[in-house]
Amino acid sequence: xxxxxxxxxxxxxxxxxxxxxxxxxxxxxxxxxxxxxxLGPNGAGKSSTMRMIGCVSPxxxxxxxxxxxxxxxxxxxxRARMGxxxxxxxxxxxxxxxxxxxLYGRYFDLPRDECRxxxxxxLDFVQLTDRARSxxxxxxxxxxxxxxxxxxxxxxxxxxxxxxxTTGLDPQARHVLWDRLxxxxxxxxxxxxxxxxxxxxxxxxDRLVVMDNGRIVAEGSPLELIREHxxxxxxxxxxxxxxxxxxxxxxxxxxxxxxxxxxxxLIYADDGEAALAEVHARGSHPExxxxxxxxxxxxxxxxxxxxxxx
Numbered sequence: 001x002x003x004x005x006x007x008x009x010x011x012x013x014x015x016x017x018x019x020x021x022x023x024x025x026x027x028x029x030x031x032x033x034x035x036x037x038x039l040g041p042n043g044a045g046k047s048s049t050m051r052m053i054g055c056v057s058p059x060x061x062x063x064x065x066x067x068x069x070x071x072x073x074x075x076x077x078x079r080a081r082m083g084x085x086x087x088x089x090x091x092x093x094x095x096x097x098x099x100x101x102x103l104y105g106r107y108f109d110l111p112r113d114e115c116r117x118x119x120x121x122x123l124d125f126v127q128l129t130d131r132a133r134s135x136x137x138x139x140x141x142x143x144x145x146x147x148x149x150x151x152x153x154x155x156x157x158x159x160x161x162x163x164x165x166t167t168g169l170d171p172q173a174r175h176v177l178w179d180r181l182x183x184x185x186x187x188x189x190x191x192x193x194x195x196x197x198x199x200x201x202x203x204x205x206d207r208l209v210v211m212d213n214g215r216i217v218a219e220g221s222p223l224e225l226i227r228e229h230x231x232x233x234x235x236x237x238x239x240x241x242x243x244x245x246x247x248x249x250x251x252x253x254x255x256x257x258x259x260x261x262x263x264x265x266l267i268y269a270d271d272g273e274a275a276l277a278e279v280h281a282r283g284s285h286p287e288x289x290x291x292x293x294x295x296x297x298x299x300x301x302x303x304x305x306x307x308x309x310x
Contacts, residue, residue, distance in 0.1 A: 005068065007032045007159060007190050008053060013062040014046045024214035025062065032158075035181075035191040036210035037201045037286040039296060045214040047087065047263060049275035050163050053192065054084050065258035066159070080108065083152035087163040089144045091136045093183065097123065097147050098132040105154040115154065122150035123296055142173025153189075162193040166200060168267050198296035210296075212304045222296055229265040229302045231256050233272035237265040237279065237286040257302055268298070 008030035015023040024044045030036045038046040051057035052064060055075040064071055066078045091100050099121050105115030107180055122130045129214040131187045136144065146166065151161060165181070166174040185191055195201055201208050208220040210225070218225055235255070239247040248260045255269030265286075269275040272291030279286070 005032075005177075005192055006030060006065075007067060008036075008057075008192065009063075009065045010049075011063045013049070013052065014060045015045070015057065015065055016051060016060045020270075023052070023213055026211075026214075026216045028209065028216075030190065030192060032190055033185075033188055034206045035185050035193070035204050037192075037205035038194040038200045038211055039196070039198070039205075039300070040194075040211035041196055041300075046213040048162055048214075049211075050161055050192070050194055054082065054161050055079050068216055081158045083155065083157035083160040084158070085145075085148050085152045085162040085165055087167065089148050091144060093146060093150070093243060096133050096135060097128060097139070100136065100147060101151050101154055104151045105211055108155040110155070116266065118154055118156075119150075119273050122153055123181040125153075125183075126150045127176070140173070142176060145169060145173070145177055146180065149177070153184075157189065159190045159192065162191065164196070165195055166195075166197065168239050171226040174200070180263075198300070201296055204224055208296075212300075217303045218299065224298045225296065226294050231268045231270050232294060233269055234294055234298060235267040235269060235272045235275045235279070236290040236292065237267065237284075238263065238288045239265065239286050247284060247286070250282055254278050266298075268294070292299075 004281065006029040008028065012025045012027065014025050015022055026049065038049060040046050047058065052059050053066060055078050058072065067080050067081060071078060094283065095103065101119035101122060102112065102115040106112065106152060123144050125133050126149055128143060128146055128150070131139065131143065136147065139147070158237060160242040161173040166177055180193060191204070193204065205222060206294065207221055209216045218229065220228070237251065244265050248265050251258060251267060255267045255275045256269050259266040267275050274291050276291060
C-alpha cells in the first residue's frame with residue numbers, strides 16, 4: 001500500500017442502535033504510522049466508532065475502509081493485521097501472564113514455539129518479564145493494562161486500537177503506558193485511541209478529532225486546536241463554594257472571555273498574570289488563583305459549552 005493511502009478511511013459514517021444515533025455521519029482519515037485520537041466525554045460516540053473500525057460492530061450507513069478493505073466482507077483479513085486493547089481488560093485471570101499471550105497468539109494460527117518467543121519479547125517490552133509466571137488476578141491495574149497491550153501485539157499488527165487505555169490508572173502507571181505506546185509509534189505501528197483525558201491526547205496524538213453527541217466538532221493536531229480555539233493562558237479563580245455565579249460579574253471584560261464552572265471561574269487571556277492583577281485591582285478576592293496554559297479541555301469547553309470530565 002502506498003504511504004499516502006489512508007490506513008483508515010471513513011466517509012459519512014453512521015451507527016444507530018434502534019432510534020438512537022450514536023455516530024452521526026463523521027469523516028475520518030488515518031495515515032500509516034501516525035497516532036490518531038478520538039477525544040470526547042463518555043457518550044460522545046468514540047467507542048461506537050472504534051467498534052466499527054475494529055470490525056466487531058457493523059456500519060449502519062456510510063463508507064468505511066481499513067487497509068483498503070471493507071469490514072463487511074473482509075473482517076477476518078482486517079482483524080489479522082490489527083491489535084485491540086479494549087476499555088475493560090479481558091484477560092483470563094486463571095492463566096499466567098505468559099499463557100494469556102500464548103493462547104491469544106494461537107487464535108492467529110501462530111505455532112506454539114513462535115507464540116512463546118513473541119510472548120517473551122513482548123513481556124520484556126512492557127517490562128513484565130519477572131511476572132511471566134504470575135497469575136493475572138493479583139496484578140495491579142497498570143500491570144494488567146500492560147499485559148493487555150502485550151497480548152494485542154502478539155500478531156505483530158500494523159494498526160493498534162486502544163479504547164480509553166489508561167482509565168482508572170494512577171499517574172505513574174499512566175506514564176509507563178504512555179512511554180510504551182510512544183515506542184510502538186517509533187517502530188511504525190499506527191495507533192488509534194479514544195480518551196477523555198486531554199493530557200493523554202496531547203502526549204500521544206499527532207492528530208485528533210473532538211467528538212460530541214456523535215459528531216466531529218473539531219480536527220487537527222493538539223497544538224493547532226489550542227491555538228485556534230483558545231488564548232495562550234487561562235486564569236482559574238476559585239471563590240467560596242456555591243458563589244461562582246455571584247462573583248463572576250466582578251471579572252466581566254477581563255481577558256478574551258470567561259467561563260463559569262461549578263467549581264471555578266475561568267478567564268481566558270494572553271497574559272494570565274496581568275488578568276489576575278486586574279481581578280485584584282477590581283477588589284475581587286477569590287480564595288485561590290492559578291495561571292496555566294490552555295489545554296484541550298479548554299478547546300472542548302469552547303466548542304461544546306461543557307467540560308470533558310462532566
